Every structure is written in structure tokens, then in C-alpha cells.
Amino acid sequence: MKNNFKKNIHYLQDSEYPGRGLIIGMTPDRNYAVQIYWIMGRSENSQNRIFVKDGKFLKNKIYNDSKKVDTSLTIYYSMKNISNIHIVSNGDQTETIYNYLKKKKSFEQAIYKRTFEPDKPNYTPRISGIINPSELNYKYKISIIKSFHNSSEMCIRNIYNYSAFIPGVGHCITTYKDNGNPLPSFEGEPYELPIYNDSMKTLNYYWDLLNNEYRVSIAAKYINLKSNKFEIKIINKNN
Numbered sequence: 134m135k136n137n138f139k140k141n142i143h144y145l146q147d148s149e150y151p152g153r154g155l156i157i158g159m160t161p162d163r164n165y166a167v168q169i170y171w172i173m174g175r176s177e178n179s180q181n182r183i184f185v186k187d188g189k190f191l192k193n194k195i196y197n198d199s200k201k202v203d204t205s206l207t208i209y210y211s212m213k214n215i216s217n218i219h220i221v222s223n224g225d226q227t228e229t230i231y232n233y234l235k236k237k238k239s240f241e242q243a244i245y246k247r248t249f250e251p252d253k254p255n256y257t258p259r260i261s262g263i264i265n266p267s268e269l270n271y272k273y274k275i276s277i278i279k280s281f282h283n284s285s286e287m288c289i290r291n292i293y294n295y296s297a298f299i300p301g302v303g304h305c306i307t308t309y310k311d312n313g314n315p316l317p318s319f320e321g322e323p324y325e326l327p328i329y330n331d332s333m334k335t336l337n338y339y340w341d342l343l344n345n346e347y348r349v350s351i352a353a354k355y356i357n358l359k360s361n362k363f364e365i366k367i368i369n370k371n372n
Contacts, residue, residue: 142342145305151319152257152308153223154306157221160329163358167303168212170352172211174207174349181195182371183196189363191354192209193209196371210228223261258280259277266358271296274292276293336366351368352366
């Protein structure tokens with residue numbers, strides 16, 4: 134596992150532009166389930182954002198209102214929860230998942246209703262995840278909805294179902310492999326990365342791994358597996 138960590142850390146660190154990313158896992162002490170989510174941006178519009186808490190939820194917000202342009206793909210709720218089911222995503226599919234779960238429908242049903250983002254020629258993947266510690270058949274799931282080699286004609290939906298947490302391990306997925314024109318979508322399965330007991334250590338660790346020019350915001354949600362209480366911590370480039 135440690136060898137995988139080393140390889141995967143270098144992979145993320147060496148990627149100039151992995152885009153948006155999420156990690157889901159568990160702390161080494163087994164006390165917390167963890168969701169990490171970050172946003173990056175190449176354009177002024179994408180850079181002009183911050184994370185803010187909205188009650189128990191996390192959302193993106195325009196930082197400088199005077200520079201506001203089209204926000205249809207850049208402003209959304211990143212983290213929501215229904216009781217002890219915790220949702221994280223890189224777009225407005227957060228609402229789709231949230232509404233489906235409220236209606237006692239499944240994560241999979243919500244994912245099947247959505248497609249990749251309509252930002253031609255990139256057709257950015259939609260990445261999403263949920264944690265449900267009380268579920269017997271799984272503990273967390275990660276999905277990616279992406280185009281087939283940047284083609285608008287074919288949508289691929291992959292869902293990864295994790296039956297158990299591994300202490301100290303998180304699974305990571307990002308929107309892109311790296312920088313490019315068009316941006317190449319993520320390939321392969323979610324890969325293993327370390328999770329730490331201290332939320333700020335985890336938050337700072339991944340903030341420091343991301344390319345300084347493009348990183349915008351990062352958040353870490355630590356969910357106490359005994360009490361179901363949780364806390365969200367944030368780092369924003371724009372303060």
C-alpha cells in the first residue's frame with residue numbers, strides 16, 4: 134500500500150492540471166470517515182471562486198462579484214448530507230443525488246439521469262461520491278460520468294462500490310489526467326492516497342500537492358463514525 138501511495142502521490146503532484154478532485158476514505162485511527170474535495174481553474178471565471186459553508190453544506194461562491202460571468206458550471210453545492218449519508222460532487226449533480234436519496238431512490242439511479250458537462254470540447258466529467266457508514270452492502274461509492282475520448286456522442290458511467298473502509302486510505306478521482314487542449318478525461322480506477330487523523334494535516338497536505346498556479350479551494354469533511362457529527366474545514370486561495 135505504501136508503494137502505491139508513493140507512486141500515486143507523485144502522479145497527482147506531477148499533474149499540472151488534474152482539475153477538480155475528490156478523495157473518500159477513513160482515518161488511520163478508524164474514528165472518522167473523510168471526504169476531500171478541491172477545485173482548480175485555468176480561466177479567470179474559474180479562479181474567481183471560494184468555498185463557503187451554508188449551514189451544514191459546502192458550496193462554491195463567486196469571490197469578486199464585479200467579475201461575475203456565466204456560473205452555470207462553476208457555482209454549485211459541493212457537499213450535502215441527508216442524515217448520515219454524505220454526498221460530494223463537482224457539479225449540480227449534487228442536487229440530483231440529494232433529491233433522489235430524499236425520495237429513497239439510489240445513488241445509481243441519480244447517476245444514470247446525468248451526463249458529462251456540456252463544455253465543448255472538454256466535456257468535463259462529473260465526479261461524485263457518497264458515504265453511508267450504516268449501510269451493510271457498501272460504505273462508500275465513487276462515480277465518474279465522462280465522454281468517450283472527448284466525443285459528445287457517447288457517455289460512459291462508471292460506479293465504484295467499496296464494501297469497507299481501509300484505515301488510513303482514501304480513493305481519489307479527478308476530472309482530468311492533466312493539462313491539455315482539449316482536456317483529457319480521467320482514465321482508470323480511483324487510486325489510493327493517504328488520509329491522516331488530523332483534518333488540517335490532511336487538508337494542507339493535499340493543498341500543497343496541487344499546482345499553485347491553478348488551485349483555487351479545498352475542503353475536508355471529517356465524519357465521526359460513533360456520533361455522526363461532522364466538521365468541514367476549508368482553504369481558499371482568495372481570502
